[in-house]
Amino acid sequence: MGKGRVEAFTDGVVAIIITIMVLDLKVPEGEDFSALVPQLPIFLCYVLSFINVGIYWNNLHNMFHTVQRVDGRVLWANLHLLFWLSLMPVTTAFMGENHFATVPVAIYGFDLAMCAAGYAILVLALQRLHGRDTAFAKAIGNDRKGRISLAVYIAAVALAFLNRWISVGLYVAVALVWLVPDTRFSRVLEK
Amino acid sequence: MGKGRVEAFTDGVVAIIITIMVLDLKVPEGEDFSALVPQLPIFLCYVLSFINVGIYWNNLHNMFHTVQRVDGRVLWANLHLLFWLSLMPVTTAFMGENHFATVPVAIYGFDLAMCAAGYAILVLALQRLHGRDTAFAKAIGNDRKGRISLAVYIAAVALAFLNRWISVGLYVAVALVWLVPDTRFSRVLEK
């Protein structure tokens, strides 16, 4: 089964998720700078989630690039990942509107953890379909970066109940690590 | 007439439907776990509808894959299906916000039945355009699974007035049956 339409559908859903998040940025009430202050935490959450969804788009873009084919299992693993990504607008707004309160911060981390788990499951479904010597298998390797991210997110959910700012710091840290471009795929492709 | 743009448009609309459903998941009011409780039925409905729309995407993906061409009749049969799919976000929220009350459960089933009918009409329009020996005709067969689903949905609408949980159970059952990957198309394509 060709990968083209799965790529296009995935890009479409991710494009919609990244854009409708802005609908939770309510128009500030009032017309001077003080009207913007209560929006600040919501805005910062929006920036963080925009970067996170952007990272997923980037990673999915690179990953599907080396993929040769897909099957029903991959389609559903992909939809499962999109499901947790689709919750980003809600969990982002929940964290922002409650000014980084403990439970919303933990819920946001739970969503990030489920996205990371969904990504890992998608990688497994694709590895199952491709041999050990394919470009895909070489590029993805053992997906160490993805697994560590998942572990950090799970830890952050628990740590939120100790001190929620530790969790927020971890979310930012993981995002920064991924912003450093993932050279695995380009290295393999260059060979 | 080429099928490319119909596929792309259909995928686009389905991608938007599956994603804007999340806009009806209101941000919980309050900042502890108890704030999430009233959201639970809405969330469960969201999961069910996400899977249902995902099944339609998957089926349309497979079906259009074996299709050779489309005509005006197919375009409108497709738009008719998309119309009932586009109501999913509203009927889902109606069922969720009313905690699975009888009438909303029946309305949700009515929408599912109309989607299933729309899919059956689209199949007929495509069968009319393709001969008996084409890959499409062989792959779709008599679409028994689709026809049974339609019958179950119609029954579920009526049964909701007896006991609404029967209907909800039937919606979940049909979704699970479809989640088992449809091997008809891949079997034909392999030959």
Added chain:
Amino acid sequence: MGKGRVEAFTDGVVAIIITIMVLDLKVPEGEDFSALVPQLPIFLCYVLSFINVGIYWNNLHNMFHTVQRVDGRVLWANLHLLFWLSLMPVTTAFMGENHFATVPVAIYGFDLAMCAAGYAILVLALQRLHGRDTAFAKAIGNDRKGRISLAVYIAAVALAFLNRWISVGLYVAVALVWLVPDTRFSRVLEK
């Protein structure tokens, strides 16, 4: 300049317009059938606009199919048409929520008239770019159906102040005329 991306962008915007209209179908308040009654006019307007936007998608699909190339003028004529189409969700909800009151009915017709004018301008921009003997020129002919629709919409805006139901009837009539598949393009392509 290739027409591919203009087609894709246009399809994307039309897909979003046709889908976000559903966001104005508010979730009914209440859990029995009587809760659906106040939604009925809004729902009927939604059906009418879904068909109207579907007709535009269908026509743009057919038209761009015979087009050979586009220029800056065509890009902006196309964006102009999309602008008036993008107002459909608002004018539709305005007419529905006010139960077909006079001014909303006239405003809805004004939007339809501007869409029809935008379509006519797009046809002119494409005719300017293509010679008299091209497939496009032959297929579009003098676009009589488009021009008559525009005239009917303008008349309907004025007639709304006499009797708004005349206007609503005209909107429905024009939609039905277009639903009859436009054979001009397919006839030319078959030759």
Added chain:
Amino acid sequence: MGKGRVEAFTDGVVAIIITIMVLDLKVPEGEDFSALVPQLPIFLCYVLSFINVGIYWNNLHNMFHTVQRVDGRVLWANLHLLFWLSLMPVTTAFMGENHFATVPVAIYGFDLAMCAAGYAILVLALQRLHGRDTAFAKAIGNDRKGRISLAVYIAAVALAFLNRWISVGLYVAVALVWLVPDTRFSRVLEK
């Protein structure tokens, strides 16, 4: 790395931004013409932003047309531009709902300035990847029009605190300058 999917994703996000802006055009309350009056400034802001986002789509369309390839740096420069574009619906509604008050007008200009800066950064990232003699380098030249726009937007933000109508006038003026089709790319392509 191929440019195809970046183009498609960018077009998708821009299509969604230009369309969801309409969700901030609230349905007028009331059913006569006077109900439309408070919507007028919001509508005018919508028109201005529709044109601005249309200009970005047009420019990105032309620019990516002459581009040969992209890398991780370009992907993120592009996402950075899309981030500021994605704020357009909010900053537009903020300016419109406050009837062009000083701070909202300045914030709107700040968003436009960041979009222009994001575009300039994207141009730099693409220039870094393409040699001096490529079609891209020749077409984009020194991007004088883009740099002047950025300077005007920055000036307009400051001038808003002197007289907000100067700023609004500058926003309209820049949009009009860009509406005059950019012939640089087509001139290079014709050679």
